[in-house]
Amino acid sequence: MRRMVLIALMLLPLAAFAREWKIDPARSALTFTGTYQDEKFEGRFKRFDAKIDYDPADLAHAKFDVTIDIASVDTANTERDQALPGKDFFDTAQFPRAHFVSTRFRKSADGQVLADGTLSLRGVSKPVTLTVKFVPSGSGATLDVDTTLKRLDFGIGSGDWADTSMIGNDVAVHGHLVLLP
């Protein structure tokens, strides 16, 4: 019995620091900025699930696990939003969800927190690094993550649509999560 209590006490700090958050979906957004015909456009995924375990003081036990409903894409352009779920682009019939899971967190030389992980999108899994900005506010926090993806790495816009002079290859992805205790 004493031994079990001892083990439990040793494990306690881990449990305490791997802090799990709830997401406020109404105030959270997963957005991206692409280029089409030399102009920037904004899009967002209206539905996604994020499991966030994060404590800035204990990066070793931080974990992001995000699942995105790709068909919920919205770029405020009816024609584009009809084309994007199609076979040439996201092919949501075959690949309805994208998934990011972190593998480790580290700090860069300038103190920026980075989350290495794997993004699976349209049947392709690639290593992706997010910059992480965590700001506590009251009992909650805001979490902003950023990365830039290459759409062609994931076969988004294949065939004739691979032309990057029409649709830029770089897509900046931004996640803004409002975390609740």
Added chain:
Amino acid sequence: MPLRNTETRWGGIAQFFHWLIALLIIAQGAIGLTMVELGMTPAKVKVFALHKSIGLTILALGLLRLAWRLGQRAPLDPPMPHWQRNAAKLSHFLLYVLILALPLSGWLFNSAANFPLEWFGLVHVPSLTHGLDPVLKAWALRAHVVLFWLLAGLVVVHVAAALWHHFVHRDNVLLRMLPGFEKRRLARGRGVLQ
């Protein structure tokens, strides 16, 4: 040929505007009617971009042309009944209105659909709306189509009237908008005037 209008003929600038805009309207109509049938490919996007660039060009040329037209006198008309003169005035007025309104309705549609707008990939043209506006988009598209068919009908009337003047009345109405022909029938046109 003088650059400014004379009593007997349209000047070089007026003719340049007339024929360039005429050419662009015909090309634009052909492109517009074809492009809507294309499948969703990058080629379609490029043809649409071309259509938009030509439309903006027509709008700019139309404004310059209107300013030039208002800045000086038109050549004198050959004698004709009142109703003909009024019909000509009305149809010319409507042509000017449509040359401006058709590109504007396209620009409005493009804006309300939240598409990018670049003049021949060189100049960014701002949106007329704050992003996507489905109601205005549907309205502008309907206006664009109706205005196009109005213009197409009016162009047919315009061409038919010019040919009628030339071959039936044998006056100078068509010739005064053509480069050259200074001596031949213009002399007769002037003769009719006197």
